[in-house]
Amino acid sequence: MxxxxxxxxxxxxxxxxxxxxxxxxxxxxxxxxxxxxxxxxxxxxxxxxxxxxxxxxxxxxxxxxxxxxxxxxxxxxxxxxxxxxxxxxxxxxxxxxxxxxxxxxxxxxxxxxxxxxxxxxxxxxxSLLGTRLGGALNDNPSNRTGTLFADFGHVPLIQASVTLKVAHHRLGTPYTIGDGSQVDSFNDWSLQLSRPWLGMDLDLIYSNSDLSGGGCGAYSGMNTFCDGMVTLKAQRSFF
Structure with a gap:
């Protein structure tokens, strides 16, 4: 393409x-x-x-x-x-x-x-009974990553679709923090709830990692930010 x-x-x-x-x-x-x-x-x-x-x-x-x-x-x-x-x-x-x-x-x-x-x-x-369970291995030399992905489909209890991603990252070169300690691996994750509302698609996403403070300088994961973040997205189709 x-x-x-x-x-x-x-x-x-x-x-x-x-x-x-x-x-x-x-x-x-x-x-x-x-x-x-x-x-x-x-x-x-x-x-x-x-x-x-x-x-x-x-x-x-x-x-x-x-x-x-x-x-x-x-x-x-x-x-x-x-x-x-x-x-x-x-x-x-x-x-x-x-x-x-x-x-x-x-x-x-x-x-x-x-x-x-x-x-x-x-x-x-x-794919099993409406649930998708998957995984991936990324062999990027600077950040080798293993990812697990689960889409549970529509969950009647909360009237929303639920998607979960968890990843483990191993850095090719350890990152040194100001206090002299090093970060050579970290984990991050995201949880997404989705449902239609008044003609729109609503997504509520929570993302986080196990890095904090100066360690966030080493972050290069799947989320936009190293720290915990809640994002609300609303999208509407024109046709």
Whole structure:
């Protein structure tokens, strides 16, 4: 997928006021999707999140055999405060029954406009009775990461969908704090509750890590901030 095509998807779909919009077409044995959020189930929980207010979008192409390929740009880098990011993935998905299936694939995280090296992650998981359980291993030399991802679907008790992510990060080079102590690994996590309300999609997200104080200088995890943060997102579709 070229940058002009990604620019087209981002232009059609602006992140801040829009919900998860998607254009879908059947092309012979292929299913083509273009949207503001990644359509792939396990990859959707493991790719980089979209920056608030940034143009983002991507596409997904699936063959009837179960093989699929896609690209998603969490940020198109159209403003001075943002960077062009691109997550590319290739995978395979199959279902044994309507309530049981599996998925596995490879994601490449890249920054086409920067000189920093790309990183890769192997991911896989199971779909069972409406719940998705997955994991990934990212072998980035500067931050080797293992991630667990769980989407519990709609939970009737709280009338919301529940998603949980937990990650363990091991730094390639230990980070030295001002008092002389070092950080060579850390954990972070996020919990997201989602539900529709008055035509909008509401997301309540809590994120945190086990770093604090000067140790936060070593943070390079999946969340925006090292310290505990509660975020409320409201998105509405125009059509």
């Amino acid at each position: 070229t940058r002009p095509l990604l620019l087209l998807s981002a232009t059609l779909l602006f992140s801040a006021p829009l919900a998860a919009q998607q254009i879908q077409r059947q092309l012979g044995d292929f299913d083509f999707k273009l949207g503001t959020t990644p359509s792939r189930s396990m990859a959707q929980g493991l790719i980089s999140p979209s920056a608030s207010g940034a143009f983002h979008g991507g596409l997904d192409l699936t063959h009837r055999s179960g093989w699929y390929v896609g690209q998603y740009a969490p940020s198109m880098g159209l403003s001075a405060a943002s960077t062009f990011k691109l997550d590319s993935y290739l995978g395979y998905k199959q279902r044994f029954t309507d309530s049981l299936g599996y998925e596995a694939g490879l994601i490449r995280y890249s920054y086409p406009t920067l000189s920093r090296p790309d990183s890769h992650a192997l991911y896989g998981g199971l």
